[in-house]
Each structure stands twice: as C-alpha cells, then as structure tokens.
Amino acid sequence: MTQPNELRFEAALNELERLVVEMETGQLDLDEALKRYERGIALVQFCRERLAQTEQRILELTSVDADGVPTLRPFKHEATTSRSQRTNDS
Amino acid sequence: MSQLLPPPGERVLQISELTACIRELLEEVFPDTWVEGEISNLSRPNSGHVYLTLKDATATLRSVLYRGVALRVKFDLRDGMRVLARGRLSVYEPRGEYQLRIEQLEPKGIGALELAMRQRRERLFALGYFDKHRKRPLPRFPCRVALVCSATGSAVRDLLEILGRRWPLVEVWIHPSRVQGDEAAEEIAAAIGSLNLVGKANGPTPIDVIVLARGGGSLEDLWPFNEEIVAHAIFRSRIPVVTGIGHEDDLTIADLVADQRALTPSEAGERIVPDQVAVSNQLEAHQSRLRTLLGRMLVYARSRLEQLESRPCLTRPESMLEFPRVRVEELRQRLQRSMEQLQERARNRFQTATALLDGLSPLKVLTRGYSVTRKFEDLSLIRMPQQVSPGEVILTQLANGFLKSRVEEVIHQDSRQGIATP
Secondary structure: OOOHHHHHHHHHHHHHHHHHHHHHHOOOOHHHHHHHHHHHHHHHHHHHHHHHHOOOOEEEEEEEOOOOOEEEEEOOOHHHOOOHHHOOOO | OOOOOOOOOOOOOOHHHHHHHHHHHHHHHOOOEEEEEEEEEEEOOOOOOEEEEEEOOOOEEEEEEOHHHHHHOOOOOOOOOEEEEEEEEEEEOOOOEEEEEEEEEEEOOOOHHHHHHHHHHHHHHHOOOOOHHHOOOOOOOOOEEEEEEOOOOHHHHHHHHHHHHHOOOOEEEEEEOOOOOOOHHHHHHHHHHHHHHOOOOOOOOOOOEEEEEEOOOOOOOOHHHHOHHHHHHHHHOOOOEEEEEOOOOOOOHHHHHOOEEEOOHHHHHHHHOOOHHHHHHHHHHHHHHHHHHHHHHHHHHHHHHHHHHOOHHHHOOOHHHHHHHHHHHHHHHHHHHHHHHHHHHHHHHHHHHHHHHHHHOHHHHHHOOOOEEEEOOOOOEOOOHHHOOOOOEEEEEEOOEEEEEEOOOOOOHHHOHHHHOO
C-alpha cells in the first residue's frame, strides 16, 4: 500500500529546492558547493527517472474491512480510450 | 315530556356509519384538490406523520402529511410559511374531523428544492460547515487519490485522462457510487465514510485526497450533492475532499463544505495533481540554476587564485628572503656593538678595581713604615698587648723582611701614652 518511491519523489524535490537555496545564499565554500551540486544533479536525475518510469495504477475499491484493510481490484474503464462515447452520459 | 322517536321507517344511523358516509361524500367530491394557505400549528410526533393547519384570514383546514409523503418534502416546514398543497379531502373518523391528506406540498413563490437548499445552507452555515479556516490544504504531490463517482460516466473518464496526463505517479482508487436518484446521497456519504476507514484506526490515512465528481445535470440530478448526509460525510472526513460537480454554475452544498471546489470534474483533476510537464521544467530550471551558481563560484575562485598567484611572494619567492636577511644583519651589528660596549665597560671597571685593590694591599701599607706582628710559635696575629707575655718570641713583618725578637715587657697603652704615636 505504501509507495516509498512517490514519497521519495517529493522528498527529493524538496531537498533539491533546499540545495538551490543554499547555493543561492552564497555562504558555502567551494567544496560544500561542489558537494551540493553533485547531490542536486543526482536528485534531478532521480526525479526524471521516476517521472519517466511510472505507469498509472488505477484500482477499484470494493470494500474496507474492520481493520481498515481495503479490497482492491484493477479498474477497467473502456471509455478512457474511446472518445466517441463522450456525448450523453454523466 | 314527549319521547324523541324517529318517524316510522326512518333508519337510525350509527355514528360510524354516518361518518363513513360523510367521508365517502367528501372523498368523492374532493379527490384531488389544490389549496393555498399559511402553515400553522405544525407538529411532528414520533410517528413521522406531520400535522398542520392551513389557514387564510377567515378559515382553517386541518391537514396531514403521512410519513412517506413527509419524507419526500425537501424543504423544512415552518409555521407562517405560505404553501400550495395538493391532496384529497377526507375525514378522521375517531374525531369526526375533516382534513386534507396532503400528497404534494410546494412553497409558494419559490421552488421547493431551491427553498430546501436555501434553508439547508443557512443551517449548515450556522454549524460552521462552510468556515474558511477549516479548509485543508491539498498535498503538493499526492501519492493516492480516491474518486467517488459513477464508474461509467464522463466524470471518471475525464478525471482519469487528466490524472494520467498530468501526474501518472499518483495511484487512483475508484469508489463507484450512484450519483443520481434517491439512494445516491447515502451511497456517496457511505463511500466517503469507508475511504476514511482505510488504514489503521487513528493512524495516518493512505489516501491523500477524495474527489467527488459528477458530470453536468439538472438541479434535481445534482440533488444528492445537496443532501445533508453528504454534507456531514464531507465535514467529518479526515481526508481533504475536492468537489467537481456539474458545470460552472452549479453550486451544491457539497461544494460549499468541501475543502476545495473545482468547477468541473476535469478541473478537479487539475487541482489535485501537479503537471508533470511543469515539474520537468522546474527540474530543468533547478538543474541550470545549480550549474550557474556553481559556475559563478568557480569563476570567483579562479579569479582569487589568479590574484594570489600574481603576488610577489609567489612570483619571486626569493624576494621574500631579503627582508629577513637585512634584519639579521642589523641584529648582528647591534649585537656586536653592544658586546663591544660591554667589554669596554668591564675593562674600565677592572682597571678601577685593580687600582683600588692595590691601594688596599697590606704590603703597600708596610712600605709606608707599618708592620705586622705575630707570635713566632703559631704565627697568630697580635692585635693587643695582652696576647703576649714577657719572654715570648714574636715575628715582625716589615716591607721587605722579618724581625725575630723576644718581648721584654708588655706595656698597656693607658700607662704609656707617648709611645702610641710614632
């Protein structure tokens, strides 16, 4: 149920933003800046890969038991591929 | 006193018979009657039936809404409200009262649904359901969103399309629900309720956002989203709720209670997830910013280095030795000078001291006519006459020799004054 990769995406982006800000304030010595640069580029790479790899998961929730455990099954929605049915239903 | 007797042949009716007759007559003549009046004496006993009196300036009409009818009335009945009622006139036999059995009730001058909505809105507003400060922010990058909508409508299709295009990283759960008709409100509320149950009790919920979505429709079609049960479910939800119901002009109660209202299902999709194109651009921007910043630091570092390299200590390191050399020479000279001074002073002191010492030497004194006298036997100095006795041998040292003599007499100074000065 947990998807650490997606949590990491946000964490990675947050860290990246922080690195840029740290670099911008200009308080770093060259070694520190180099370290941050390398880390930053790695984070950019990681985020790009995450975006490239993902295929959306679409599930139908059929029930939730007393312990809060959901029952899920793949959701099929034909209309998502054909635009012709788009006219009347709501 | 004459006894009251029915004429012969006259049939005497039981009360119930008469009442039944009246009832039949009334029901026959007024099977479907429309009346307009003002509500008064409204009462709602536990039975669920609603009793009220309709009146105008001069007359009153007892009326009843049986439970089934009362449940269908969308708005709240209140004393003083002007209404239009349709029903059948009948008789409540135990009391012998005629009454209007209302089958349909409309507020006068305004649509029933609209009035109901207005009333509900006021009530929920008073309960704080629409308070701005309880609207929760949506996560920037949701991991999982749940859609409560019809599994077959355009709403789910539009949403899935938008979500897939903008942010395929998000996992989508669909909780199918009817979104139209009498059961829809309960199903929607139940769906929100069960989504809130997912995960450990009191633990974090794995669902980041719930979307309530429905395509466009008439006010009646969208009615479930105006029902209080849905409003309560949204209000109680621990997961933020976003609505995307109908078209732009349709504002439902659910929209007002929701944490965010999107105008359409598609717009809901746009609100709940970021756009991957925008995020990619942002990544690109961050990357180039990092490059620029580091580049700037490198340029600065290089220019500092070059500046340092051009300093004399690095260009002509031997020049750095000149100063110490001069200083050492100067110090050496100073040292030498002070050594010479010291030597000179010491020499002077030595000469003075020798001269002084020379003057003090006993030998020098002897040359001036003084002598030193000792006992011959142990050479001890004789300082006073008492130290020797007559006949003792003494040795007298002069400037350049000795006299060995024998004492003839010891004379104390006080008796021979004249001898003390030579």
